[in-house]
Amino acid sequence: MIACCLSLRLKTCVNIRLICPGFRWRNEAFYYFCAMVKKHTVFLLLGSNIHPRVVYLHKATELINILIGDVIITSYLYESEPWGFEAPVAFLNQVVCVETVLEPVEILKKTQDIERQLGRTEKSNGTYASRTLDIDILFFDDEIINLPELTVPHAQMAHRRFTLMPLAETAPQKEHPVLKKTCLQLLAECADECEVWKLDEVKADAL
Numbered sequence: 128m129i130a131c132c133l134s135l136r137l138k139t140c141v142n143i144r145l146i147c148p149g150f151r152w153r154n155e156a157f158y159y160f161c162a163m164v165k166k167h168t169v170f171l172l173l174g175s176n177i178h179p180r181v182v183y184l185h186k187a188t189e190l191i192n193i194l195i196g197d198v199i200i201t202s203y204l205y206e207s208e209p210w211g212f213e214a215p216v217a218f219l220n221q222v223v224c225v226e227t228v229l230e231p232v233e234i235l236k237k238t239q240d241i242e243r244q245l246g247r248t249e250k251s252n253g254t255y256a257s258r259t260l261d262i263d264i265l266f267f268d269d270e271i272i273n274l275p276e277l278t279v280p281h282a283q284m285a286h287r288r289f290t291l292m293p294l295a296e297t298a299p300q301k302e303h304p305v306l307k308k309t310c311l312q313l314l315a316e317c318a319d320e321c322e323v324w325k326l327d328e329v330k331a332d333a334l
């Protein structure tokens with residue numbers, strides 16, 4: 128709503144400038160406010176290995192649209208072996224790209240809220256376990272974030288084929304701001320031996 132009003136106000140001011148070239152921006156605070164509500168581009172990885180997996184991913188995308196921002200790209204669905212632990216059901220993964228006005232820690236709170244709403248009961252605390260829904264924040268613009276509760280780009284992404292395959296599909300040329308390599312390069316160099324299968328639309332619809 129705020130972003131919408133601001134965009135309207137910005138367009139109105141630009142129009143006034145076009146009609147009256149002498150018009151000058153006077154209110155610097157307005158500039159800063161516009162900069163503050165700049166939209167960020169965020170890449171999230173969704174994962175589920177408890178049935179109905181595809182329903183959890185669809186509901187997560189709906190909630191991301193409501194609570195975080197516009198989902199502008201969704202990857203194909205990928206099926207992957209559980210990574211780092213044994214489980215009877217394979218993971219279903221998907222990358223979504225979101226435009227948001229939220230800041231990184233707010234996004235983390237929202238993703239954790241969505242995980243809880245979709246039945247996730249507890250965090251992994253360093254050990255891996257089956258889960259209805261997991262959301263990792265992969266990229267936040269080109270920023271590097273090192274907070275106690277949040278590391279972005281996601282610390283494990285370069286070692287996980289199940290992350291890099293959908294990511295390289297949605298943003299092949301995006302450069303990792305720390306490793307200085309594109310997502311495609313990271314995928315080509317990834318030594319992870321866990322298997323990942325891309326599901327075409329027919330297979331995805333049959334889930």
Ligand code: AMP
Binds near residue numbers: 250253263280
């Ligand atoms: P999880 O794998 O969902 O159990 O997450 C474990 C913890 O990782 C969470 O409590 C987060 O605070 C932390 N974390 C650190 N960096 C990230 C990130 N980029 N995306 C999601 N969670 C993160």
